[in-house]
Amino acid sequence: MIKETLLSAHQVSKHFPVKKGFFQRTVGQVKAVEKVDLEIFKGETLGLVGESGCGKSTLGRTLIRLYEPTEGEITFKGEDFLKLSSNNLRKSRRNIQMIFQDPFASLDPRMTVGQILQQPLDVHDIGTLEQRKKEVQELLTTVGLKASHINRYPHEFSGGQRQRISIARALALKPDLIICDEPVSALDVSIQAQILNLLKDLQEQRGLTYLFISHDLSVIEYFCDRVAVMYLGKIVEIGTRDELFQNPKHPYTQALLQAIPTVGEGKKTMKKSLSGEVPSPLNPPTGCAFHPRCAYKMDRCVTETPKLSAVSAGSLHQKSCFLKET
Amino acid sequence: MNQQTQDQQNIQSMEQAQPLWKMILTQFSEHKMAVAGVVIILFFILMALFADLISYASGLHPHRQNVSGRYLLPFTYSEVGSSEKETAVENWINQNTEVAAQLQAEIVGKNLLSVSEEDALYELALMPKEEGQEILKQIETVPSSFNQMLSDFKKFHPFGTDEVGRDVFIRLIYGARVSIGVGILSTVVAALIGLLIGSLAGFYGGWIDSLLMRLTDALLSLPLIPVMIVIAAVDLQKVPVLADFVGSGYESIIKMVLIICLFSWMTVARLVRGSILSLKEREFILAARTLGCQDHTIIFRHLFPNVVGPMLVSLTLGVGSSIIFEAALSFLGLGIMPPMASWGNMLTNAQEVIYKNVWLTILPGLMILLTVVSFNFMGDGLQSAVDPKSIKR
């Protein structure tokens, strides 16, 4: 089966300058995203996982140009996404939408649900006013809310309901790709499952593609087809869910998987648990960024930077590590 | 079909759309003291607007002095002295020679007064008002200007008179004009300055932000009253740009507004900057951008409505403190200059006049206190009303 590439990123970096003092001199760069290659295939769910602060949210935001990338190329549906003028970018954004983490911050407190959902249709001038109103009601029922909620304000809803509104807003423009930035992290576990199931149903009905950013490996395992693991701004391993969860190749992935708490199996040994702190992205370690915490550290890890390469010839399972086999 | 009826029901049960301002109003009206504050403020503003009308209807004039009616208590009458009466009658006769001669002839002719014709009108003016009225009733046509002059000789003062015999009631009304006017004007101008500086600092960040915020902090740390006094003591004639206003009658008002503005924009600037900085990174702004909203949509639809509430609150509270500043400076003799009345300058000689007539201090003081309290209550009410989380159904 040949997969159609929807979005591809090539050597994308995003650095934030660190400014200090009265004259705002730039004293350093936070390399939040560093030379990332990524492909998202049509119809799949790609999970992006990593500890907090590893740059996964920044990568998500850079991919839809909420942050302008410092360098690199982004191609969306065969079109160079970075070359778009601001006007064309606005039009093109119809096809990529985003769901944010905090359901309390992502909805304007001064707009009713109806206004929030109608805004994307207004902005892109879709349909007549009548049609827009009808569409808003349909969106609400699609995400499991009542059409009568249309005149309520966001604060009158629970966290889960608010996230449904966010999803409805993302759906309004019928996008191809939705970037879900930790969409369930702020929710109760019982609500998480409901929202995840809703997202799955919507994907089946509408043929959506998701980039699903999360720090929660169990959610990723439940929800994603392929998984990319990020560490300090770089992707260290990428593969299908089964490859990655059954046969992790990168020491960091292995350590992450070890750290998932398991119930009932009685395995209390944690062979290769993570030790030490995540280094500051302002001053990342040389060579492989993971080497200070790695159990298999070799001399070349300190000096050379490993490249993301296939685990076995022709495989899409890739890792960036010098280890032959672990 | 079932689906369709259900949709119908859904739409029927849909709650009535209510615009945001209406909800804020409902919320605001639940704060009893705030509503009382608004009523008092509106009453004072109406009073100030119709000051000329009130002055005309009551025959009281804010600048008219009367040496024989000083320090009168509330609810008393004043009568001008006999020498002033004689001068007034003389002036009137000189201005209306023919009418005066007719009137004099009629009075003496009907034998209403047993004096010579020349003295008749003087005699009439000097006698008690009631007796004079009796005599005038028997005369066919009394010129209205003469009647007007006679009624000016005796006045009713609901709030008494001050140290030069001016009516306190009408001066309080004209004072409302100046005090509330200066308060509102300087607050609005200060808010605009604050809005400009705060948004510059918030949007551009970097060294502009550092510079403007250092300035703001420095001004906030100063002891305001001494600094204001130094500036208020400046002679406008020596300031090139402002020298034009000297003698326009409004120079002390302009000076007051400028000084108060200079020292009250900082709160708004900080508020606006803070809101912009926090809103810029809020996810709903990012969400609007991913929806393809243009900058002006984001600014006017999302940023502005979220800043305007807190700004309104600080504006309302600002009017209260501006009125206090004006009152304090005028009280010290550095603010609004007499003869123009302001509540503050009506208190200028308070330390001496309290021994003669305490009302001269209590009444303007009460007006200041009432207005400031009203604005503060209104601000408090607005504060709870514009908070979206407080909106109830």
Next chain:
Amino acid sequence: MATYILRRLIQTLGVVILLSYVCFYLMTLMPGDPVELMISSNPKITSEDVARLRSLYGLDQPAYKRYLNWVSQISSGDLGHSRTYRVPVSELLGPRLWNTFYLSMLALTFSILVALPIGVYTALNPGSRMDSIVSMLTFFGISMPSFLLALILIIIFAVQLNWLPAGGTETIGADNTGLAGILDRAKYLILPVLSLSLQSIGSFVRYARGSMLDVLRQDYVRTAKAKGLSYHVVIWKHAFRNALIPIITIIALSLSSVFSGALLTETVFAYQGVGKLVYDSIMGNDFNVAMVSFIISVSMVLLMNLIADILYGFVDPRISYQ
């Protein structure tokens, strides 16, 4: 920490220098410089005399040159002479500063002593009748200009009841040593302190109540209660201590407004403090006194702000100075 204090000191010094120049310049814009006063008192003066006098007083030079002259004169320790009082400025200033210091410190202490218990009490009984009465009163307290309260207090206690003096600093000619002297001073301080305190009482009560309410909702207070600690230990040891941190900030911040308000209070009560000196010298064109007393009072406020900031760091362990 030391570098932080040093940096703040330098900043404060910068503000004072800038402000002194602005003030100097503004004084040149005030009506009545010495020569103008001489002209008005001596009608026979000729225009040559005026020019000669102007150059004698240095008034023909630009403002910045005169400012530099003044600065060099000040830094050599000569604060100049007062024109109104006919004494050196340095002699005038000392007792005035003390008087203002007594007044503002007494007012501040009084407001804290009154406001804290009320604030804590209302926070422990939110929604009670007492709470709503207090909140109403604090509103009036905040809205009441101090000079107005001063006038009302004079009307009640000096004019109507004749219990206390309407103004002044001490009884002239009375024995002002020992206990009698202190009591005499105290009599003159009661009304000024009362009128200066009301506004800060109002705001302190509101902040104390708010801060205490906040703290009482915190988990560590619940934990303390759950541990079975006595009510008093929970309230005073856990809650009140933490509630104090924001209250201290407000108190520190209000130092400058109390000092600034003291000027008005002193003027109303004819209390011989530095605030009244600033006002009188400006109104009386007493240039040397006005400059020095203004700069000293401003520097004192800025210094108090600085001290408050530093103290704040000691109270709140979360604040660190880089």
